[in-house]
Amino acid sequence: MAQLLRRHLPVILSLILFLSKATADANFTVSRAAYYPNSDIKGTENGACEYGAFGATLNNGDVSASASLYRDGVGCGACYQVRCTNPYYCSPNGVTIVITDSGASDGTDFILSQHAFTRMAQSTDAGTALLTLGVVGIEYRRVSCTYPNKNIVFKITESSNFPNYLEFEIWYQQGNQDIIAVQLCETVNLTCQLLSRTHGAVWAAVSPPSGPLSIRMLFSSGAPRGGDTWLVPTNIVPQNWTAGATYDSGVQVQLQ
DSSP states (O other): OOOHHHHHHHHHHHHHHHHHHHHTTTTTTTEEEEOOOOOOSOOOOTTOOTHHHHHHGGGGGGEESSSSSGGGTTTTTTTEEEEEEOOBBBBBBEEEEEEEEEOOOOSSSEEEHHHHHHHTSHHHHHHHHHHHSSSSSEEEEEEOBOOOOOOOOEOOOOOOOTTTTEEEEESOBBSSSSEEEEEEEEEETTTEOOOEEEEETTTEEEOOOOSSEEEEEEEEOOTTTTOEEEOOOOBBOOOOTTOEEEEEOOOOOOOO
């Protein structure tokens, strides 16, 4: 019996390792990734999420475009672990990226910044080899976004026109849930209006209320039985808000 066990031990161990990897990879989706060939090493300032220059350097430039994960702007700010699958070049951890743009190329789910694309590799030389390949097989999964020492921030866009039109982006979206609704509330009578997502990560209000304002966000995990949660900022947007300004919400999302 002992001799039989020793004879088949390599096969048993291989099966255990295979089953362990299958279990570990159960939450990953298999796909392909390319990179922006004509962009700066980090992200683009022209992404469909409308983050502008902020989007180019968000998450240290580890950002990506995606067609299927963009979801008409709902996916803006979501984080994913992306790891390539070529054992000669790729690290097991891959890279964590943030969705900042919409786009697809050659059947891919991600068009990564060059910075993010090379960070999937085991080494600098392996990263150069990945760039030469251009398109690589990957697997990915949704993960929590983390921005140490950062609260969620509201950026008033330059298209805003005080006091008639208020348009803003939500920066440093944390956790692993989507922002599916936003309310703009005046803080005197505590009345709120539901805003529209105009495009990307941009929300807007025509004829916004006067006075100090509170911007409330509804976070959703997408679970069929609900579990959606309103996040209420502790800081307010001042009465005399200005286009181009940024306002700290004073709150962070607890990681899931």
